[in-house]
Amino acid sequence: MEPTIETVRELSARHSNWGRWGDDDERGTMNLVRPEHVVAAAGLVNRGRTISMALPYDDAGPQTGAFGRFNPIHLMIRDGADVIAGSSLRDFYGGNERHFRGTDDLIIMPLQSGTQWDALGHVAFENQIYNGYGAEWVSSKGAMKNSVKNAADSMVGRGVLLDIPRAQGVDWLEPGHAIDGEQLQQAADVAGVEVGEGDFVFVRTGAMTMARSNGDWGDYAGGDAPGLGLGSVDWIAERDIAAIATDTWGLEVRPNETPDTFQPLHIVLIVHMGLWLGEIFDLDPIADDCATDGVYEFMFCGPPLPFTRAVGSPLNPMAIK
DSSP states (O other): OOOOHHHHHHHHHHTOOTBTTBTTOOOGGGGGOOHHHHHHHHTTOOSOOEEEOOOOOSTTSSOOSGGGOOOOEEEEEEOHHHHHHTOSSHHHHTSGGGOOOOOEEEEEOOTTSSSEEEOTTSOOBTTBOGGGOBGGGEETTEESSSOGGGGTTOOEEEEEEEEHHHHHTSSSOOTTOEEOHHHHHHHHHHHTOOOOTTOEEEEEOSHHHHHHHHTSOTTTTTSSBOEEOGGGHHHHHHTTOSEEEESSSSSBOBSOSOTTSSSHHHIIIIIITOOEEEESOOOHHHHHHHHHHOOOEEEEEOOOOOOTTOSEEEOOOEEEO
């Protein structure tokens, strides 16, 4: 039977974390990361190898303007020409005798235009956001509840890579491929890892590998894509993970499995489960490293930037092995 909005409601009710950590909670599954998890994650560092999982923030990113998202725009406030001309904040620097001159720049970007976390205030369903707060708590001034800042002192722990294409013996999953719990477990078995409480789980679909092979982003941003399907929800919920991220634009399979509901997993996972979702993570470098040394677990550090009242944030997620 084709899933519908009723499927979404049933999964949401079955796995809701509303009230689990108190009626005033805004951290959701970040509550699952305890100090002992961080200590144990530090014990995974053996080689001193550091691997970024971020795309560069520049005008070569995947955004097309869809959903109001464009690639970052980088501008210089003061550059080398200002230094040579002697016009670079002359009064502030106090004249040539002080020698020092500086350059400065700025970025204009949607906070979710590149590698990013979705905050728990990012999605509303039936006029509510995570933990039962009314959608009005996210106003023109930003998220008064469930902002991304609630995870700024978190996002450190054990990272686990689930490389679905490698587990299935292919270079990448085709657009429209829905990943279910069995496929997640198969990848975990191939990797020799057990996913558990407080883990940060990274699911590689190979979407970026395909884009690189094609030589352009195509419809990566908002188009058909492999991703998590509704059949993955029970597996994810049962393991009490802290966060999950993928190498795709929107984390879940597109076209969505529910013709009457856009991005149904965002409703289940963010609004009801309070699970932090990461998107547009570049998982190819860490996947190559894991395939080389056979180790698919690592210390992860990737907090959002502490933007007040923001519903998303860029970051530079790091795997440390």
